[in-house]
Each structure stands twice: as structure tokens, then as C-alpha cells.
Amino acid sequence: MDLITNLGHGFGVALTLTNIMFCLIGCLIGTAIGVLPGIGPVATISLLLPITFGQPATTAIIMLAGIYYGAQYGGSTTAILLNLPGEVSSVVTTLEGYKMARNGRAGAALTVAALGSFFAGTVATVVVAASGPMLTQVALSFGPADYFSLMFLGLIISAVLAQGSVIKSIGMVAFGVSLGMVGTDVQTGQQRFTFGIPELSDGVGFVSMAMGMFGIAEIVLNLERPESRNVMSGKVGKLMMTRAEFRRAVPSVLRGTLVGTMLGILPGGGASLSSFGSYMMERKLSKYRHEFGSGAIEGVAGPESANNAASQTSFIPLLTLGIPANAVMALMVGALIIQGIQPGPRMVEAQPDLFWGLIASMWVGNLMLLVINLPMVGMWVKLLSVPYRYMYPSIMIFCAIGVYSLQNNVFDVYQTVFFGIFGYLCSKLRLEGAPMLIGFVLGPMMEEHLRRAMLLSRGDAMVFIERPISATMLAIAAIALIAMLMPNIRKGKDTALQEGG
Amino acid sequence: MSWAPSRRVLLASTMTVPMAGRRAAAQAWPSQSIRIVVPFAPGGTTDLVARLVAAGLQERLGASVVVDNRAGAGATLGSEVVARSAPDGYTLVMSNIASHAISPAVYGTRVRYNPVTDFAHAALVVTNPTVWVANPNSGIKTLADAVAKARSPSGLDVATSGAGSSNHLMVVRMGQLAGKEMNHIPFRGAGPAMQAVIAGQVAMMSDSLPSAASHIRQGSVVAVGMASAERHPSFPDVPTFREQGFDLASDSWFGLSFPAGTPAGIVDRLNRETRAFLGSPEIRSRFAELGGTPGDLTPDGYTEFVRREVALWAPLVQASGATAD
Amino acid sequence: MKLNTKDLLSAGVLIGVAAVGLWLNTDHTMGSARRMGPGYMPWLSFAVMMGLGFLVALAGLFNGPDPISKWTSSEIVFLIGGAIGGVAAGMAAAQVPGWPSAGWNSLGIGIFVGCLIPSIVPSWRPLFLVSAAFALFGLVLEHLGLMAAIALAVALSSLADKTHTPKGVVGLVVFLCVLCWAVFIYELDIRVPVWPQF
Incomplete structure (x- = not known):
């Protein structure tokens, strides 16, 4: 009963005219920056921060949260339509989403992304409201050893992203991990593989890499095959999902929501694991797994739901411990502190308006995004019928500006050129970009947790097996590895032949 | 939308930014927008305070003050940008303990500026x-x-x-x-x-x-x-290190610095406005809440402060083995 | 022949990068089990990468044939020419005082020249003209401003597609300039010079 009263109170706060308006503004800005490649929510929120100084805390935080979800929604749009992932979760969306767009099902992909996200957001909001404080204990019970094993499991299953050879794909994961080693070593502060270039001291840019390997390489490939791009702009296809597609998407959305809700609670990597954890799950569990790689709707529905669920539940550590799970939330903490509010366990009692208002506004924001995004699906899909000769320079310019604006540094632009050429080479050699990007993101985190776990255990590696969470993860990883390699050694030849044809 | 007007100001500032580095300091400073380079990514404490200060200075100086994040290499990238900018009073860096005291020791010869002599240090903003x-x-x-x-x-x-x-x-x-x-x-x-x-x-x-x-x-x-010289007013129950017998007092800090060669009049004006802004009761209470202490030093005082910090941290960096090479 | 050329070349890429990485990694200490040094994880990942590279190579000997398309001699000559020309241009630019050696301009010049040379060959144009246009954008952005950068990059990249008409390109440039100004400058307030600086 308490929950309903509290939520009712929250909706009372969230549904004032001012707050609805700011939520709407936040969602619109968020969608816009999400759609633009390279422009992230962090830069935008910090830009808008001074504006929120003059607003009540609740209003400010509702708007900032709107930007955050909006960016998540918008990011999948460019991933599906243009093969341009701006963050880790969108990398997964490109895999099936862009294929769907090429098959003329862009409308269905965008619709299922929006509907799945909305459903997942709703469920996750209820979870946050009902059991946030309890779930905090889950986050706190994860030590460095457990995180290491989780990341390791993530790396192993990321090979599942492979459309072709598993060995090559694990090779690309290792390549990604190696690239992730570039930059300042967290433990010692030493510079690794930076060749004295100051810009590399913070590592190779993820956005530059994703834009180059996916966006730029795709432009070049399309320019080389005029026939394939005409096919794409020629058939826009039916906008809405068919009944069959809807039925196929439902179980994926449910599974994705579950995975995302759980992983989102873990700060430091949980959320980025969620979407491809879900992709892996769909690929193993879906009845239509044979369609993966050629545009399966499950591969969009699951990860998109998981991603959105995770972005809601990742508020839990912020609301209950006062610890931000990512850079966007760090900014929100900043906004709250400037307002004189200390986020943390006492926030529920000290600032009930803010706490329950924020939770209610999460749901309102999701609803708003659905309302904003569904009608726009038609418009986005129409973009695909613009002749490609006008499309590609525009994509290029948007990428270039986006990449530059990350650090206001042209070095990132040149970095993108490099990864564009490398991405082209990879696609010619059937080396896949997605596993590499996942390895790039998870590798450094894994190293960090490994070394920290060993520091804390005084060099005793048994800690990975003694801790039950860690041991479970490692066991799953071992099973996954065996299951993956066994059939592929047999099937290796057949798949290679199919690819060649 | 109540924030529309401020966006116009931002817009106007964008158009003038390109010229910022080129024009000689006019008689009536500021005649155009001022850029504060924050050598960290958006979202950190420094970024947050920079935006707070930028908003305050904008009101007091009557010119738009924009924050430009140039993160990287232990905060030295952004600082280098400013060290090499024209000393016309329109570009500042949020100088801080990392960029101006620790990183020069950590990165050694890769830091291509002198943290003391390549800047006209204007005002200490906060010590934590x-x-x-x-x-x-x-x-x-x-x-x-x-x-x-x-x-x-x-x-x-x-x-x-x-x-x-x-x-x-x-x-x-x-x-x-x-x-x-x-x-x-x-x-x-x-x-x-x-x-x-x-x-x-x-x-x-x-x-x-x-x-x-x-x-x-x-x-x-x-x-x-x-670890400071005195107990913090917001946490009077927490004893200092010295009270407990360990001679260790060190605050992290950040402030505003122009490139060296900026006219003294501009440096002084910025110093006055910053200190007046930081001295207002509202800001003092906000900073107290945050746990920091607003700075109150003259330009010379701040320069001397930076000089002392450089001398203080270099041997500690050596002892820690934290070098970039 | 059962050789899988693509896999063999992929293996070459993996092994090559891993070998260079392992060599560079000799600078870093491995540390102890308790306090792992900065060299430990790179060593592990490069070693795994190299091992997998050899596995790919081994498989590539039997699971073919999967040939890559034959390169013409002009394609090879101009690619090598581009690599040499690019490096030479970059190094030369680094020696010239003023604009060419400021910031990352010498790198940009190197990439730009290196990409332009192979794009003389029509079949290289999509890849290298798009890359060159991207580099050109970075090269002129901070000096001539956003508008000029858009115009030059779009004009150069339009050569990569035969169906472009001059009128269409001009229209596209105008459209993109207006759109980018509205979106990036007006709405998002990106810190970037818009017009040339003097």
C-alpha cells in the first residue's frame, strides 16, 4: 500500500505543468543528441547544467533524466538506420537492426525498439520503486573478483556476436582488449602504447572507433556497391510491425527486460553488458535463431529492452547510496549538490518529493518518448529514400562534427579516418567489428578488477573460486566456451562455405 | 521557456569565440565573450565549480563566459592550450592541483609549459x-x-x-x-x-x-x-592530521589563470570580481555544503601559492614512483 | 586448392599486430601476482591474440577457397605511393614552421596527401576520397571555420560518386551548412569556429 501512496505522491509531483514541460524538453533534447552521432548526453547535460541552477531541484533532475533516456532512445535510431553506433549498447543494435533496415523493415525495427524500451522502462521503474534499497545490497555484494568474473564471462560470450568464424571473432575480442590497453594505466599511472601522444593518454576514443569501423566503412562499402544501396532506398517497406513480428518480439522483450533490470543494478559495467547479454541470450534461446545475422527482430527487441531497463535500474546506486553509476549520473549528483541536496540513503525521508517525483517522472519520461518517437518512425524511415549520393556526405559531416565535439580536438577526427580504413580492411577480410568494440570496452574494466582483486587478496588467485558469485560466473563462462567451440569445430567448414557463396 | 534568453547570450558568444584569440585587448575589458578552459571532462567537481563561477562572472562582467572542456593527459592538454593562447584576457584555464602541481612532475618533459611562469595566475577559486x-x-x-x-x-x-x-x-x-x-x-x-x-x-x-x-x-x-591546517567548519568534530600527530596538511585546489603576458589591469579586475562573487553569502554557503573553502588571494598571492605547491608535490611524486614513462 | 586467402590475411593482421604489441610491451613491467604490473594484461591479451591468429591461419589452410579480389598493378602502385607520399608529406609539414606544423596539422596533411594519391585510381576512390575528405574537414575546421570545412569536405567526397552533379553538390553544401549551423551551433552550442579567422 505504501508503494502506491508514495507513487501517487510522486505522480503528483511529476505531473505539475512545469515538470511535464521540462520532462518534455529533456526528452526532446535527449532524442536529438542521441540521433546525432558522437554528441553524448554528458556534454549536453553539463552544458545545460547552469540553466538548472535557477530551477527547483526536482524540476532540474527531471529534465536531466529526460535527456538521459532520450539519448538512449535516439541512439538506437541512427544505429538502425545508418549503422552508426554512438555507444556500446547501440553496437549490438546495429547487428540486427541495420540488417532489418536493409531488408526494408526499418519501420518495424524502430517500432519494436520504442515499444520494447517503453515496456522495459515501465517494469524497471516499478522495480526501482518497490525494491531499490533491497537491490542495493546486491550491488554492494559484488566485489572486484566478482566483477572480474562477470567481465570475463562477458568477453567469452561476446564471441557469440560473431556472424562467421568463432575463432576469428575471439581473435577480434582479443584485439579489442589489446586496444583497450592504450592509455594511462589506472593502477600505476604509467603511459602504455601512447607513443608520446598526449591525446592517447586517455585511451583510444570509443566513438572515433565506432564511427570509423561502422559508419565510415559502411559508407565506403555502399559506394563500392551501387546496386545494394539502391535496393535499400528503393524499398522502404511497411511501416508497422506485422502481427508475426510482434509475436516474435514479445518473449525477447520479456527476457531482455529481465536481463537489463538485473545487470543495471551493478555500477561499473553492468549496464554496458546488458544489451549484448540479451543479444547472446536471444541468439541461443530464440526459435528463429537461424535468422540472426540477416535481420532478426529478436536481436533488436531484446537488447533494446535490456538497455533501457538497465538505464533505469542503474539509478538505484545513485538513489540509495549516492554513488553515480556512470558519467551522466555523476553530473546529476553535481546538479543535486549544487542545489544543496545530498543524494543517498536519507534522500527518501529527507526529500520525498524529489525521490518519488524522480521515479514517477522516469515512467512519464518513457511514455513521452514513446509518444514522441512512434510518430517519428515514419519520418526516419523516409530519410532512407533520400538518394544515397546526398546521404553519404551528410552522414560524413555529422560524424565529423560529432567526433570533433567530443574533446574539441581534431586528433579525434584523424583517429576516425584511421579506423575507417581499418574497418574497411576488416570487412574485406570478414573480421568483425562488434566483438572488437565489446572487447575494447570490457577489457580495461576486466584488467582493473583483476588487478584490484589480486591486490586485495594479497596475490591469492583462489579468491576467484572461493567467492560464490565469482565461481558461478566462471563456471558459466567455461560451459559457454566449451559449448561454443564444440559444434563450431565440426561446422567450421560448412559456415565458411556458406559465407563464400 | 525561461532559459531562452541565456541561450541567446550563448549563441552570441559562439559567433565571437573565433575572434577571441586574435583581437588586442580593448580598452574596456571585457568587450567580447570569455572562455574558461576546464582541463577535465564534463561532470567532475572542477567542471561543476567552473560552471558555477562562469555563471557568476557572466553576471558581474556583463559579458558571456563560456566553459570549454579540454580533458586529457592529467589535465595538461587544456592547460597547454591556454598557455599558448593570446594573452588578451579572453582565455583562461581552471588551473588546479593536477595540471599545475602534480602532472608536471608526473609527465616530466611532456608537459610543454611552466606551471608558474607561463601563466598570469589571477584568482584562487576554492580549496578542498x-x-x-x-x-x-x-x-x-x-x-x-x-x-x-x-x-x-x-x-x-x-x-x-x-x-x-x-x-x-x-x-x-x-x-x-x-x-x-x-x-x-x-x-x-x-x-x-x-x-x-x-x-x-x-x-x-x-x-x-x-x-x-x-x-x-x-x-x-x-x-x-x-588533512588540512584547521578543522573544517562544516565538520568540526573531525580532528586534523596534525592534531593526531601526523604533520600532513594538504588541500586540493583550483583557480583561474590567464596566459602569461595578460595586462595586469585585466588580471586584477578578474581577481576582484571573482573574489566578490566567491565572497557572497549564498556562494559561501554552497561551497561550505560542498565541503570546500572559497579562495581569497590576490594575483600575487595565488602565483606564490602555485609556486609553493609545485615545490611541495614534485618530491612526493618522485617518492611515489608515479611517472608517466 | 583449399587455401582461404581471407583467413590467412586475417591471421596475418592478428599475428602482426600482436607481435608488434608484444615487442612494445617489453617496456612495461609484468609485476607479481599480488601487484600486477602494467605489462601483465597487455602481454596476456597480445599472446591470446597471437595464438588465435595462428589458429586462424591453420584453419585457413584447409577451409578455403575464399580468394580476395585480384588487385591491379596500378592499385598496388598507387597504394604504396600513397603510403610513402603521405608519410613524406607529413614529415615535411612537421618541419615547416607556422601553420603546417602547428597542432596536429602535420598529421592531417600526411593523411590527406596519403589518401589523395591512391584515389587517382578509380577503384580506390570510395575509400580514399571519403577518408581524404574527412581529413580535410579536420584540417580546415579550426582555421577556416565550420562552413568552409563542410563545403570542402562535401565537394571532395562528392567525387567518390559518379552520379553527383555540380548543382546537386552546391545545393547539398548550402543545405548542410544551414542544417549544421542550426543544429550544432544554434541548438547544441558546440565550441567550434564557424567562420574563417583572420
Whole structure:
């Protein structure tokens, strides 16, 4: 009963005219920056921060949260339509989403992304409201050893992203991990593989890499095959999902929501694991797994739901411990502190308006995004019928500006050129970009947790097996590895032949 | 939309930014928009305070003041940009303990500016004490407890926001004073480190007060010692390191600096306006809430302050072994 | 023949990068189990990468044939020419005082020249003209401003597609300039010079 009263109170706060308006503004800005490649929510929120100084805390935080979800929604749009992932979760969306767009099902992909996200957001909001404080204990019970094993499991299953050879794909994961080693070593502060270039001291840019390997390489490939791009702009296809597609998407959305809700609670990597954890799950569990790689709707529905669920539940550590799970939330903490509010366990009692208002506004924001995004699906899909000769320079310019604006540094632009050429080479050699990007993101985190776990255990590696969470993860990883390699050694030849044809 | 007007100002500023570095300082400074380079990514404490100060200065100077984030290489990238800008009074850097005291020692010859002579240091904005906190169940209540734990066979784990940070160097220095090296556990930022302390995975943490303040108030961690000269007014119960017998007092800080050669009149004006802004009761209370102390130094005073900090940290960096090569 | 050329070349890429990485990694200490050094994880990942590279190579000997398309001699000559020309241009630019050696301009010049040379060959144009246009954008952005950068990059990249008409390109440039100004400058307030600086 308490929950309903509290939520009712929250909706009372969230549904004032001012707050609805700011939520709407936040969602619109968020969608816009999400759609633009390279422009992230962090830069935008910090830009808008001074504006929120003059607003009540609740209003400010509702708007900032709107930007955050909006960016998540918008990011999948460019991933599906243009093969341009701006963050880790969108990398997964490109895999099936862009294929769907090429098959003329862009409308269905965008619709299922929006509907799945909305459903997942709703469920996750209820979870946050009902059991946030309890779930905090889950986050706190994860030590460095457990995180290491989780990341390791993530790396192993990321090979599942492979459309072709598993060995090559694990090779690309290792390549990604190696690239992730570039930059300042967290433990010692030493510079690794930076060749004295100051810009590399913070590592190779993820956005530059994703834009180059996916966006730029795709432009070049399309320019080389005029026939394939005409096919794409020629058939826009039916906008809405068919009944069959809807039925196929439902179980994926449910599974994705579950995975995302759980992983989102873990700060430091949980959320980025969620979407491809879900992709892996769909690929193993879906009845239509044979369609993966050629545009399966499950591969969009699951990860998109998981991603959105995770972005809601990742508020839990912020609301209950006062610890931000990512850079966007760090900014929100900043906004709250400037307002004189200390986020943390006492926030529920000290600032009930803010706490329950924020939770209610999460749901309102999701609803708003659905309302904003569904009608726009038609418009986005129409973009695909613009002749490609006008499309590609525009994509290029948007990428270039986006990449530059990350650090206001042209070095990132040149970095993108490099990864564009490398991405082209990879696609010619059937080396896949997605596993590499996942390895790039998870590798450094894994190293960090490994070394920290060993520091804390005084060099005793048994800690990975003694801790039950860690041991479970490692066991799953071992099973996954065996299951993956066994059939592929047999099937290796057949798949290679199919690819060649 | 109540924020529309301020966006017009931002817009106007964008158009003028390109010219900022080129035009000679006009008689009536400021005649165009001022750019504050923050050498960190958006979202950190420095970025936050820079935006607060920018908003205040914009009101007082009547010209738009914009924040430009140029992160990277231990805050030295952004600082270098400013060191090489035209000294016309329209480009400033948020100089800080990392960019102007620690990183020059860590990065050595790769830092292509002199933290003292290549800048016209204008105003100290804020100093933040370093505070050591412990998990409430760790049994550590005082620094003596901590040292005893460090000398025990299991040793003492101390988390920090990262290798080469001032917090890390504090751990090194404390180990020297205690005669026993502490087990330094670096994290990627203060948030994850604090979480590990709350969860009990690491016993202690060396943190800057603004990021630890809320956790101390909520009782999720215990403040063991404040590494500043005096007790902090917001936390009068927390004894300093000196009171507990360890001669260690160091605050992290940031301020505003022009490139060297900027006309003294401009530097003085900015100093006056910044100090007036920081002295307002509203800002003082906000900073107190954050755990910081607003700066109140003349340009000469701030320059001398930076000079002292450079001399203070270089040997500590050497002792910690945190070098970039 | 059962050789899988693509796999063999992929293996070459993996092994090559891993070998260079392992060599560079000799600078970093491995540390102990308790306090792992900065060299430990890179060593592990490069070693795994190299091992997998050899596995790919081994498989590539039997699971073919999967040939790559034959390169013409002009394609090879101009590619090598581009690599040499690019490096030479970059190094030369680094020696010239002033604009060419400021900031990352010498790198940009190197990439730009290196990409332009192979794009003389029609079949290289999509890849290298798009890359060159991207580099050109970075090269002129901070000096001539956003508008000029858009115009030059679009004009250069339009050569990569035969169906472009001059009128269409001009229209596209105008459209993109207006759109980018509205979106990036007006709405998002990106810190970037818009017009040339003097």
C-alpha cells in the first residue's frame, strides 16, 4: 500500500505543468543528441547544467533524466538506420537492426525498439520503486573478483556476436582488449602504447572507433556497391510491425527486460553488458535463431529492452547510496549538490518529493518518448529514400562534427579516418567489428578488477573460486566456451562455405 | 521557456569565440565573450565549480563566459592550450592541483609549459581539504588505529580516486610518516572507490571532502582525519592530521589563470570580481555544503601559492614512483 | 586448392599486430601476482591474440577457397605511393614552421596527401576520397571555420560518386551548412569556429 501512496505522491509531483514541460524538453533534447552521432548526453547535460541552477531541484533532475533516456532512445535510431553506433549498447543494435533496415523493415525495427524500451522502462521503474534499497545490497555484494568474473564471462560470450568464424571473432575480442590497453594505466599511472601522444593518454576514443569501423566503412562499402544501396532506398517497406513480428518480439522483450533490470543494478559495467547479454541470450534461446545475422527482430527487441531497463535500474546506486553509476549520473549528483541536496540513503525521508517525483517522472519520461518517437518512425524511415549520393556526405559531416565535439580536438577526427580504413580492411577480410568494440570496452574494466582483486587478496588467485558469485560466473563462462567451440569445430567448414557463396 | 534568453547570450558568444584569440585587448575589458578552459571532462567537481563561477562572472562582467572542456593527459592538454593562447584576457584555464602541481612532475618533459611562469595566475577559486574515511565496521576510528592496522601482518588497504592523484600521494606520504607502506588501491574515480569502502571491500579511503561529505553526513563512512591546517567548519568534530600527530596538511585546489603576458589591469579586475562573487553569502554557503573553502588571494598571492605547491608535490611524486614513462 | 586467402590475411593482421604489441610491451613491467604490473594484461591479451591468429591461419589452410579480389598493378602502385607520399608529406609539414606544423596539422596533411594519391585510381576512390575528405574537414575546421570545412569536405567526397552533379553538390553544401549551423551551433552550442579567422 505504501508503494502506491508514495507513487501517487510522486505522480503528483511529476505531473505539475512545469515538470511535464521540462520532462518534455529533456526528452526532446535527449532524442536529438542521441540521433546525432558522437554528441553524448554528458556534454549536453553539463552544458545545460547552469540553466538548472535557477530551477527547483526536482524540476532540474527531471529534465536531466529526460535527456538521459532520450539519448538512449535516439541512439538506437541512427544505429538502425545508418549503422552508426554512438555507444556500446547501440553496437549490438546495429547487428540486427541495420540488417532489418536493409531488408526494408526499418519501420518495424524502430517500432519494436520504442515499444520494447517503453515496456522495459515501465517494469524497471516499478522495480526501482518497490525494491531499490533491497537491490542495493546486491550491488554492494559484488566485489572486484566478482566483477572480474562477470567481465570475463562477458568477453567469452561476446564471441557469440560473431556472424562467421568463432575463432576469428575471439581473435577480434582479443584485439579489442589489446586496444583497450592504450592509455594511462589506472593502477600505476604509467603511459602504455601512447607513443608520446598526449591525446592517447586517455585511451583510444570509443566513438572515433565506432564511427570509423561502422559508419565510415559502411559508407565506403555502399559506394563500392551501387546496386545494394539502391535496393535499400528503393524499398522502404511497411511501416508497422506485422502481427508475426510482434509475436516474435514479445518473449525477447520479456527476457531482455529481465536481463537489463538485473545487470543495471551493478555500477561499473553492468549496464554496458546488458544489451549484448540479451543479444547472446536471444541468439541461443530464440526459435528463429537461424535468422540472426540477416535481420532478426529478436536481436533488436531484446537488447533494446535490456538497455533501457538497465538505464533505469542503474539509478538505484545513485538513489540509495549516492554513488553515480556512470558519467551522466555523476553530473546529476553535481546538479543535486549544487542545489544543496545530498543524494543517498536519507534522500527518501529527507526529500520525498524529489525521490518519488524522480521515479514517477522516469515512467512519464518513457511514455513521452514513446509518444514522441512512434510518430517519428515514419519520418526516419523516409530519410532512407533520400538518394544515397546526398546521404553519404551528410552522414560524413555529422560524424565529423560529432567526433570533433567530443574533446574539441581534431586528433579525434584523424583517429576516425584511421579506423575507417581499418574497418574497411576488416570487412574485406570478414573480421568483425562488434566483438572488437565489446572487447575494447570490457577489457580495461576486466584488467582493473583483476588487478584490484589480486591486490586485495594479497596475490591469492583462489579468491576467484572461493567467492560464490565469482565461481558461478566462471563456471558459466567455461560451459559457454566449451559449448561454443564444440559444434563450431565440426561446422567450421560448412559456415565458411556458406559465407563464400 | 525561461532559459531562452541565456541561450541567446550563448549563441552570441559562439559567433565571437573565433575572434577571441586574435583581437588586442580593448580598452574596456571585457568587450567580447570569455572562455574558461576546464582541463577535465564534463561532470567532475572542477567542471561543476567552473560552471558555477562562469555563471557568476557572466553576471558581474556583463559579458558571456563560456566553459570549454579540454580533458586529457592529467589535465595538461587544456592547460597547454591556454598557455599558448593570446594573452588578451579572453582565455583562461581552471588551473588546479593536477595540471599545475602534480602532472608536471608526473609527465616530466611532456608537459610543454611552466606551471608558474607561463601563466598570469589571477584568482584562487576554492580549496578542498583531503579527508580520510573508513568503513564503520573496520574498527578504524583514528589515524592511530589506521597506522596500527598498517603495521599488522594483514596491512591496511587505502582506496583513492586514481594513481598519481593528490589522494594517492597522500597515501604515500602517510606511509612514510607511519614508517610502514600502505596498500594503495587505486580506482577509476572517487565514486567506485567510495562504494568499495561502503561495501567493506577496502577499509579506508583518501578522498577530497566535497566528494566524501555526503557519505560522512549519512554515516555510511566514518571520517578519521582531515588533512588540512584547521578543522573544517562544516565538520568540526573531525580532528586534523596534525592534531593526531601526523604533520600532513594538504588541500586540493583550483583557480583561474590567464596566459602569461595578460595586462595586469585585466588580471586584477578578474581577481576582484571573482573574489566578490566567491565572497557572497549564498556562494559561501554552497561551497561550505560542498565541503570546500572559497579562495581569497590576490594575483600575487595565488602565483606564490602555485609556486609553493609545485615545490611541495614534485618530491612526493618522485617518492611515489608515479611517472608517466 | 583449399587455401582461404581471407583467413590467412586475417591471421596475418592478428599475428602482426600482436607481435608488434608484444615487442612494445617489453617496456612495461609484468609485476607479481599480488601487484600486477602494467605489462601483465597487455602481454596476456597480445599472446591470446597471437595464438588465435595462428589458429586462424591453420584453419585457413584447409577451409578455403575464399580468394580476395585480384588487385591491379596500378592499385598496388598507387597504394604504396600513397603510403610513402603521405608519410613524406607529413614529415615535411612537421618541419615547416607556422601553420603546417602547428597542432596536429602535420598529421592531417600526411593523411590527406596519403589518401589523395591512391584515389587517382578509380577503384580506390570510395575509400580514399571519403577518408581524404574527412581529413580535410579536420584540417580546415579550426582555421577556416565550420562552413568552409563542410563545403570542402562535401565537394571532395562528392567525387567518390559518379552520379553527383555540380548543382546537386552546391545545393547539398548550402543545405548542410544551414542544417549544421542550426543544429550544432544554434541548438547544441558546440565550441567550434564557424567562420574563417583572420
